[in-house]
Amino acid sequence: MTTLLHPLCALVAVAALLYKIGPLRRAPRDPALWTLCAVHGFSALSFTLSTPAVWVAVDRLTGVPNSAALLAQSCVMGLIVAQWALFDRMLLPPARARRNMLRHLLVLCGVVAALAVLFVRLSSSGEQFSTVTPGGRRPYSTEEVARSITLTGVPISASYIWLLRKGHRDNPTLRHVEALAQFFGVPPTYFFDSGTESEVTGDLRLMAALKDAGVQAIALRASGLSAKSLDSITEVIQRVRELEGLSEYPDEPCEG
Known part of the structure; x- marks a missing residue:
């Protein structure tokens, strides 16, 4: 659903922003128009960053899992502050609206800073898949797995994957099982057959260990x-x- 809804909402927000460019050129000193453009701009950015394809691309570009989430939520907070400022421009005297705008900006900076701190703390302690990890990067996060699988056309949420890992959900659909198996490069029976699980887990441990140059040297000499x-x-x-x-x-x- 998000693969269609978020891009559509982003297009609507961009269209609304472009529609206001003309009036803004005619009245470049109108603070209400600038505030309205900020509302449309933050809305377009938040929906664009929440699109699975863009989300995965941003994470890959930055090399930090879920960095798109931080940017998207920051844009949402920017949207809320811009809406507050727009209401102030419509309902309050100009001088008071300007004073409120400064307070809104301080609130925005504080909230974004808090989001960044929370993001760092959750990233360091969050659920990760440590057995299967590409070389040269940190382990997959639950959110990253969910986004990547959703991008293939099989919608799945990070919370649902977390519930599966913890055993709080034990009856996934065949599509979800196949998508998870394909993502991690294991047979679907890995999730149900204890014999297959032991065999594959042993192979994965071996591959993970062999990524270490020191382990490779010992293996070659042996x-x-x-x-x-x-x-x-x-x-x-x-x-x-x-x-x-x-x-x-x-x-x-x-x-x-």
Whole structure:
């Protein structure tokens, strides 16, 4: 739904903004017209940034998952402040409207700053998929997975994915299962068959570990050794992991 609704609303807002350009050129000092243009401009930006294709493109461009969400919500706050200012221009004396405008701008700056702080805190502690991660980037966030899958034509929300991960929803549709499997590059049976899950999880752990240059060097040097020598190396590595307080496998929680 958002793939059609948000672009349509953005087009309407842009059309309204363009419609006001003519009057603004004729009366460039009219503060009410400038405020009305700000309303249309912030509305167009918020809907554009909320479009799944644009959302994913902005995240890819910045390299920060959900950065488009921060920008979109900031535009929404800008829209609210512009609406307040427009009402002031319509209902209050000019001098009082100007004073209120300064207060509105201070509120906008404070709210955007708070959104930025909240965004940073949530980004560092949010739900992430750490097993399957492309090289050179941080793990996928739940919101990023939802946006990318929605972009393929299968609408799904981040909250629904979170509920699936936590076990609060246990009957996803076939389309959602296939879309999730395709996104992560696993067979659909991974989500239902314990045997497939164990096999694929082992492969994913191996691929994740082999991204480490040091692990690659050890694996290459161990190639061609006898089974007895490999067993000895495995025992040594396991002992070192125990000494460093690490679990048997990288993705398992450490004891203590």
